Amino acid sequence: MKNFRIGHGYDVHALREGLPLVLGGVKIEHTKGCVAHSDGDVAVHALCDALLGAVALGDIGLHFPDTASEYAGIDSLLLLRRVMELLAEKGYRLGNADVTILMQRPKLRPYIEEMRRTLAQVMGVEPDAVSVKATTEEHLGFTGREEGVAAHAVVLVVPV
Numbered sequence: 001m002k003n004f005r006i007g008h009g010y011d012v013h014a015l016r017e018g019l020p021l022v023l024g025g026v027k028i029e030h031t032k033g034c035v036a037h038s039d040g041d042v043a044v045h046a047l048c049d050a051l052l053g054a055v056a057l058g059d060i061g062l063h064f065p066d067t068a069s070e071y072a073g074i075d076s077l078l079l080l081r082r083v084m085e086l087l088a089e090k091g092y093r094l095g096n097a098d099v100t101i102l103m104q105r106p107k108l109r110p111y112i113e114e115m116r117r118t119l120a121q122v123m124g125v126e127p128d129a130v131s132v133k134a135t136t137e138e139h140l141g142f143t144g145r146e147e148g149v150a151a152h153a154v155v156l157v158v159p160v
C-alpha cells in the first residue's frame with residue numbers, strides 16, 4: 001500500500017524596477033517585479049518543486065527548461081496545472097500545502113486570501129487545504145534589501 005509523502009520546494013527571483021509582480025497566481029501592485037524566463041512567480045515555483053519532490057519527479061527546471069521558448073513569459077499557474085497532472089499520473093493527489101513568501105515590501109496580507117483561492121482552484125482542493133504566509137526578513141539579506149523575493153513550500157500528498 002502506498003504511503004503519504006511530503007515534499008519541500010524553494011525558489012528565488014531577483015527584483016527589478018518596472019517589471020510586473022505575480023505571486024501565488026495574483027498580480028501584486030508594486031514598482032518592482034521578478035526577473036525570470038516565466039512570469040517569475042516564486043510562490044508557484046516553490047509549490048511546483050514541493051509537489052514534484054514529494055513524488056521524486058525531479059524539479060521544475062527538469063520539466064520546464066528555461067531555455068525552452070515555449071515557456072517564455074508563461075503564466076506559472078499553467079506549470080502548476082501540468083505538475084498536478086504528473087502527480088495524478090503517479091497515483092497521488094494533494095493533501096495540503098503550506099507556502100511562505102519572504103519579501104520586505106509591499107505588505108502581502110491583502111493578497112493572501114486570493115492567492116489561497118487561486119492556488120486551491122488550480123490544484124483541485126478546497127482553500128482550507130492551502131496555506132499562504134508572508135514574512136519579511138527584517139531588512140536583512142537580499143530580500144531585506146529588496147533585491148529579490150524568495151518562497152518556501154511544503155506539501156503532503158496522499159494516494160488517490
Ligand code: MG
Pocket residue numbers: 011012013036040041042045
Ligand atoms: Mg523560479
